Structures are given as structure tokens and as C-alpha cells.
Amino acid sequence: xxxxxxxxxxxxxxxxxxxxxxxxxxxxxxxxxxxxxxxxxxxxxxxxxxxxxxxxxxxxxxxxxxxxxxxxxxxxxxxxxxxxxxxxxxxxxxxxxxxxxxxxxxxxxxxxxxxxxxxxxxxxxxxxxxxxxxxxxxxxxxxxxxxxxxxxxxxxxxxxxxxxxxxxxxxxxxxxxxxxxxxxxxxx
Numbered sequence: 001x002x003x004x005x006x007x008x009x010x011x012x013x014x015x016x017x018x019x020x021x022x023x024x025x026x027x028x029x030x031x032x033x034x035x036x037x038x039x040x041x042x043x044x045x046x047x048x049x050x051x052x053x054x055x056x057x058x059x060x061x062x063x064x065x066x067x068x069x070x071x072x073x074x075x076x077x078x079x080x081x082x083x084x085x086x087x088x089x090x091x092x093x094x095x096x097x098x099x100x101x102x103x104x105x106x107x108x109x110x111x112x113x114x115x116x117x118x119x120x121x122x123x124x125x126x127x128x129x130x131x132x133x134x135x136x137x138x139x140x141x142x143x144x145x146x147x148x149x150x151x152x153x154x155x156x157x158x159x160x161x162x163x164x165x166x167x168x169x170x171x172x173x174x175x176x177x178x179x180x181x182x183x184x185x186x187x188x
Contacts, residue, residue, distance in 0.1 A: 041083035138169035
């Protein structure tokens with residue numbers, strides 16, 4: 001085990017014990033490099049927000065802090081995951097906004113921010129309730145514009161299995177979101 005890795009683990013234990021100086025040291029050590037890493041996924045500003053959020057959450061939840069791998073690996077993976085979640089949420093929001101605009105454009109010049117936010121939140125919640133295999137197939141198809149064959153190849157499954165999973169996801173989403181269906185029928 002190298003000294004840098006060991007000192008990271010020591011910092012994590014000190015942070016867990018509430019040592020603010022250890023947190024400051026860890027923040028200074030990793031903030032810039034994590035922000036630079038995030039640039040391959042999101043804008044500089046969004047990356048800075050994501051890294052700051054991860055660091056603040058680390059401090060606020062320090063009592064529950066568990067890092068099974070090296071702290072460096074853990075935080076790089078956390079940044080990557082948050083960036084990908086951020087991108088997925090933005091893609092969903094854009095699709096909802098476009099759909100609301102197309103379906104309700106006759107009522108408004110531009111979709112109401114609150115309608116888009118509410119629908120995005122409701123769709124995210126419904127997607128989280130889907131079985132993971134259904135959700136993944138649905139998101140790859142609807143948000144990444146992948147064909148059933150492309151998804152089947154990516155997941156090493158048959159196109160028929162992908163078709164079944166997407167159809168089941170649609171069925172569950174229609175049930176969960178029935179009161180909102182008129183607003184985003186084009187998305188489903």
C-alpha cells in the first residue's frame with residue numbers, strides 16, 4: 001500500500017471522527033482533480049457543482065462514511081455516477097419540455113417551468129420504481145435513441161427480450177403516470 005493511499009484512508013477516518021482540518025486537506029487534495037475529471041462528462045460549472053455537492057455530503061454524512069475501495073477510486077466513481085445521473089436527468093427534462101411544448105403549445109407560448117419540473121420528477125420517480133432490467137432497456141431506447149437491436153447487442157440479449165422489457169416498462173409507466181398521460185403521451 002502506498003503512502004498516499006494510506007494517508008487518504010487516515011484522512012477518511014479523521015473526517016469520520018469530525019476532524020475539520022482533515023476534511024479541508026482532503027478537499028484541497030481532490031477538488032481540482034475531481035473537477036477536471038468531471039469535464040469529460042459535463043460542463044466545468046456543472047462539474048464544480050457536482051464535486052462540491054459530493055464533498056459537502058461527505059462532511060454532512062461523515063458518521064456513515066464507508067469507503068470499501070481506495071478513497072480516490074470511490075470519489076472518482078462517485079463523480080462519474082453523479083455526472084451520468086445529471087446528464088440523464090437533463091435528457092429527461094429536455095424530452096419532457098419538448099413533449100409538453102408539442103402537446104400544450106397551443107395553451108402557452110413556452111412550457112411552464114413548473115409543469116416541466118413536476119412531470120420530470122414524476123417520471124423519474126416512476127422510472128425508479130421499474131425493475132432495473134425494464135428501466136435500463138426503456139432509458140436506452142427513449143433517452144439514448146438506441147434501437148432494440150443495438151440495446152440487445154449492448155446487453156447481450158435478444159431483441160425479443162428487449163421488446164418485452166420495453167413493453168412492460170411502458171405498461172407500468174402508463175399505470176403509474178395515468179393522470180399525467182395527456183401531457184406527455186409522445187414520450188411514452
